[in-house]
Amino acid sequence: MSSCFEKTPGWLDWHAGPSKPRLQLPAGAVDAHCHVFGPGAEFAYAPQRKYTPCDASADQLFALRDHLGISRNVVVQATCHGADNRAMLDALVRSEGRARGVATVRRDISDVELQRMHALGVRGVRFNFVRRLVDFTPKDELVDIARRIAQLGWHVVVYFESADLPELWDFFTALPTVVVIDHMGRPNVSQPVDGPEFTLFLRLLREHSNVWTKLSCPERLSLSGPAALHGQAKPYRDVLPFAQRVLAEFPDRVLWGTDWPHPNLKDHMPDDGLLVDFVAQIASTPELQQRLLVDNPMRLYWPEESTK
Template sequence: MHTLAPKTPGWLDWYEGPSEPTFRLPAGAVDTHCHVFGPQAEFPFAPQRKYTPCDGGKDQLFALRDHLGLARNVIVQATCHGADNSAMVDAVRSAGGRARGIATVRPDITEAELRELDAAGVRGVRFNFVRRLVDTSPKDALHTIARKIAPLGWHIVLYFESADLPELEEFFASLPAPLVIDHMGRPDVSRPVDGPEFTRFLRFVEHNDVWVKVTCPERLSVTGPAALDGEQHAYTDVVPFGRRVVEEFPDLVLWGTDWPHPNLTDHMPDDGLLVDHVRHIAVTEEQRHKLLVANPMRLYWPGEDV
C-alpha cells in the first residue's frame, strides 16, 4: 500500500449534509458535470497534480445523485488524477448504464485504448486551458487527440477563463469534433450580461453550435448565497448569465453539480441549493426538461427514450 498524501492546506471538503431541494427535478434529470476523487488508497492521485483533494468516490457520488433526485451522471476526469482514468472509468462501469465519462488522454493513446474507454462508457475528452490547473495545453498535441477521437463520435469539453477566449476561439473552431464548454466560459459576472465580453462568448456559441454547461454559479458568484425575503436564493448575480444562455440556446444547454467541488477557497456549496438554482435560470417547464433531460440524453445516451 502506498503512503497517502495529505490534503492541500486549506482544502475545503465537500458538504456531507446537503439540503433537500425545494425544486423537484423532472424525471430522468442528468448531472452532466461531476467528478470522483479516488478514494486515494485505491486510486492514487497523479504525481504531477496541482492539488491533493479529500476523497470523494463513486459511492458518495451515487448517494448524492439519489438524494437530489437525479437519474444519471456524466463523470468528468478530475485533474488530480491526470491521464489515469481508472477512478472515473470504475465509477462509470459501476453505475449500471446510468453514467457516462469524460476522459483525459495523451496524444500517444492507441486506437485500442480509445475503443476500450468507449466500451466502458466514455464519450468525450476534456481540454483544460486554466493555467492554475495545468502547465501547458500544446495545440498540436490537442489536435492529434481530436483527430483520434473523431471517428468514435466523441466530443471535446473545453475549460478556460473568459479572458482567454479571444486568443483561443480560432483554435476551438478548428477542432474536428463537437464542443462542450464548461461553466459558461467562466464569465466575469460583475460585468454586464449584455456587455462585449459575454456577448462575444454567445456569438462564438451561435456560430459554432457549441454546447454550454450552465454550471458552477458558486465559482462565478461575487455575492455568494444570500437569504432574501425569507427564502434562500443562491448566487443571484449569476442568474442573468445562465438565463440568457438558456433562452438563446435552449437545445444546447446542460447542467451539473460539479461535485465534489474542487479547489474552492471561499465556501463549499450546498448541493441542494445548486438544484434550487436551476429554476431561476430555466424558468419554464420546457426549458427545464431540455436542460436537464432531453439535451443530455441526446448527447450522452442517443436513441434512448426520455
C-alpha cells in the same frame, strides 16, 4: 474523507449533509458535470497534480445522486488524476449504465484503449486551459486527439477563463467535434451581460452550431454568494442574468451539472440541494427544465436512448 495523501492546506471538503431540494426534477434528470476523487488509497493522485483533494468516491457520488433525485451522471476526469482515468472508469462500471464519462488522454493513447473506454461509457475528452490547474499541452497534440476521438463520435469539453477566449477562438472553432464549454466560459459576473467578454462568448455559440455550454458552477462564478442561506431570496443572484441569457437563446445546446465535489473552492462549500433549487431560477418552466436536464444530455451522452 481521509486518504493516504495529505490534502492541500485549506482544502474545503464537500458538503456531507446537503439539503433535500424543493424542486421536483423531471424524470431522467442528468447531472452532466461531476467528478470522483480517488479514493487515493485505491486510485493514486497524479504526481504532477496541482492540488491534493479529499477523497470523493463513486459510491458517495451515487448516494448524492439518489438524495438529489437525479437519475444519471456524467463523470468528468479530475485534473488531480491527470491522464490516469481509472477512478473515472471505475465509477462508470459501478453505475451500471447510469453514468457516462469524459476522459483526459494523451496523444500516445492506443486505439485499443480508446475503444475500451468507449465500451465502458466514455463519450468525450476534456481540454483544460486554466493555467493554475494544468500545465500547457501543445495545441497540435490536442488537435490530433480531437481528430481521433471524432471517429468514435465523442466530443471535446473545454475549460478556460473568459479573458482567454480571443486567444483560443481559432482553436475552438477548428475542432472537428461537438465542443462543450464548461461553466459558461467562466464569465466575470461583475461585468454586464452585454459587456464585450460575454458578448464574444455568445457570438461563439451563435456562429458555431456545434458549440454547447454548461450552465453550471454559480458557486464558482458568483460574487454575491449563496444569499439564500442568509435569508435573502435568490442564491448566486449575480450569475442568473448570464445563465438565463444563454438558455433563452440556445435552449437545445445547454447542460447542467453540480460540479460535485466542488474542487478548489476557497470561500464556501455549496449545499448541493441549493444548487438543484437554483435550476428553477435559471429554467423557470417545466419545458425548459426538461430540455436542460433531460433532453439535451440524453441526446449527447445516451443518443441510443434519446427521443429528442
